[in-house]
Amino acid sequence: MSGGVGGAVGVGAVGAIAAPPKSGRPTVYSFVRFINKTQRKVDVIWLNYAGDQMNYASLNPEQFLDMNTYVGHPWIFKDTESGDKLVVQHQKLYQPIGWLPSDGWPPQRKRVYITIPVYSLKERCLQIIRCLTPQNSIPSLELPQSLINELLCNT
Numbered sequence: 001m002s003g004g005v006g007g008a009v010g011v012g013a014v015g016a017i018a019a020p021p022k023s024g025r026p027t028v029y030s031f032v033r034f035i036n037k038t039q040r041k042v043d044v045i046w047l048n049y050a051g052d053q054m055n056y057a058s059l060n061p062e063q064f065l066d067m068n069t070y071v072g073h074p075w076i077f078k079d080t081e082s083g084d085k086l087v088v089q090h091q092k093l094y095q096p097i098g099w100l101p102s103d104g105w106p107p108q109r110k111r112v113y114i115t116i117p118v119y120s121l122k123e124r125c126l127q128i129i130r131c132l133t134p135q136n137s138i139p140s141l142e143l144p145q146s147l148i149n150e151l152l153c154n155t
Contacts, residue, residue, distance in 0.1 A: 021093055022051035024072035030096030033109040034075075034088075035064040038116050041080040046073060059114070066109060071098040077114045084127060087117045126151055 023046070036042045036059040044065055046054045057065050058080050069075070075094040077086040088094045089112075099107045119127070130151060133141065138151045 020051045021047050021074045023047060023049050023070075023074065026070035026073065028071040028098035028100070029107070030069050030071055030073075030098055031107045031109045032067050032069060032096055032112050033064050034059065034067060034077075034112050034114060036061055037113045038079075038086065040082075040086075040116070042086060042114050043078045043080050044114075045076045045078065047076065069096050071096055082127065082131065085117070086114050088112050088114055090117070092117070 034044050039061050041061075042059045043055050044057045044059060044067075046056055046069070048054050053076070056067070059065055073096060075088075075096070076092060077088065077094075078084065079086060085092050094112060097110055126147070129138075129141075133151075135152070139148060141148060141151075143151075
């Protein structure tokens with residue numbers, strides 16, 4: 001499938017630089033069912049060992065994907081058309097929960113519901129402008145340069 005650029009580096013509460021999310025060594029199995037609860041087509045994306053985005057599937061509304069994965073293998077979800085970030089359990093990054101043989105056989109899949117986050121007014125306005133304005137016209141909009149930069153990078 002397609003690759004991409006890993007997550008952005010962030011700053012933690014105490015000012016430390018956080019490493020971009022990426023998959024770690026697989027040790028504990030996790031069995032999940034990703035369920036698209038939006039009215040949008042959703043890309044299901046695994047962050048590989050280098051932190052690159054690997055698009056595993058695109059789900060239509062109410063469609064699901066059964067995935068055998070591992071604890072320490074993060075997943076993200078994006079609107080296929082706009083690239084807007086979506087959430088599971090109010091988080092932009094999903095970290096699978098482990099299954100152990102003592103949990104019983106056969107393993108039960110954890111249901112993971114993909115939903116639309118509550119966007120800030122600013123982010124929602126930027127989404128609408130991106131949708132209505134051709135990208136090559138964005139630099140000529142009468143907006144502060146900081147907003148133009150945000151519109152162009154679509155982060």
